[in-house]
Amino acid sequence: MERIDKIISKELNIGRNDAKSLIKSGKVFLNGSSVKSPSEKLDEEKDVLTVGGRVIHLRRFVYIMMNKPEGVISSTDGRKTSEKTVIDILPEDMKRKNLFPAGRLDKNTTGFVLITDDGEFAHRILSPRSHVPKTYIAKLDKPFDDEISDAFSNGITIGDDECLPAVLEPVDGDYTLARVIIKQGMYHQIKRMFKKYSIEVIGLKRIKMGRLNLDESLAAGECRYIDEKELEMINSD
Ligand code: URA
Numbered sequence: 018m019e020r021i022d023k024i025i026s027k028e029l030n031i032g033r034n035d036a037k038s039l040i041k042s043g044k045v046f047l048n049g050s051s052v053k054s055p056s057e058k059l060d061e062e063k064d065v066l067t068v069g070g071r072v073i074h075l076r077r078f079v080y081i082m083m084n085k086p087e088g089v090i091s092s093t094d095g096r097k098t099s100e101k102t103v104i105d106i107l108p109e110d111m112k113r114k115n116l117f118p119a120g121r122l123d124k125n126t127t128g129f130v131l132i133t134d135d136g137e138f139a140h141r142i143l144s145p146r147s148h149v150p151k152t153y154i155a156k157l158d159k160p161f162d163d164e165i166s167d168a169f170s171n172g173i174t175i176g177d178d179e180c181l182p183a184v185l186e187p188v189d190g191d192y193t194l195a196r197v198i199i200k201q202g203m204y205h206q207i208k209r210m211f212k213k214y215s216i217e218v219i220g221l222k223r224i225k226m227g228r229l230n231l232d233e234s235l236a237a238g239e240c241r242y243i244d245e246k247e248l249e250m251i252n253s254d
Contacts, residue, residue: 022055078135086237128223156220160192
């Protein structure tokens with residue numbers, strides 16, 4: 018742990034008093050919150066320090082929650098198809114090398130995407146054995162019924178793929194608006210699950226990973242860092 022005024026003075030090559038003045042002026046942020054005192058300390062592993070919006074110090078790995086908008090792909094490189102990726106739309110001060118989305122949402126699916134540069138963590142939550150529950154709200158072209166909910170909860174087969182037991186329930190009693198919880202991440206999984214019953218998904222939003230809800234204050238396309246406590250909530254149900 019090192020004092021913030023010392024780090025700023027070193028990184029910006031300015032005197033300690035100038036560093037303190039910058040802090041007093043309210044331009045220095047630690048993990049998104051304004052730094053009040055020059056004696057606050059920074060954890061090199063975990064903290065992100067910005068001065069006037071410019072990143073001065075980055076933690077070893079970052080974990081970002083994005084509210085993915087429609088029309089953006091969950092990929093690192095959209096050059097081949099000239100499409101915008103979730104990495105392209107990150108704010109400049111959050112961009113860094115090796116960031117990728119941990120798990121994919123379809124181009125027209127919105128909501129919670131986790132973006133990180135921690136390959137091991139991503140592998141842990143994406144591994145077919147990890148069974149992290151992912152909660153979605155699906156808008157349907159016609160209502161589902163209790164028979165379909167029962168089938169989802171017993172585990173259905175779509176093509177050659179076996180789905181693990183999933184939760185399907187109406188939102189506020191509306192059977193054309195479904196809360197769906199799945200523990201896998203197969204290609205177009207939810208759309209294919211409903212298609213089996215001739216129901217089309219006309220809107221899909223991921224609202225939760227593990228026990229961590231999508232932050233409702235994030236507008237479409239916005240994102241924020243996830244802290245360690247929140248990270249643990251993703252990995253446990
Ligand atoms: N299931 C789908 O069909 N699409 C998604 O984007 C996510 C889950």
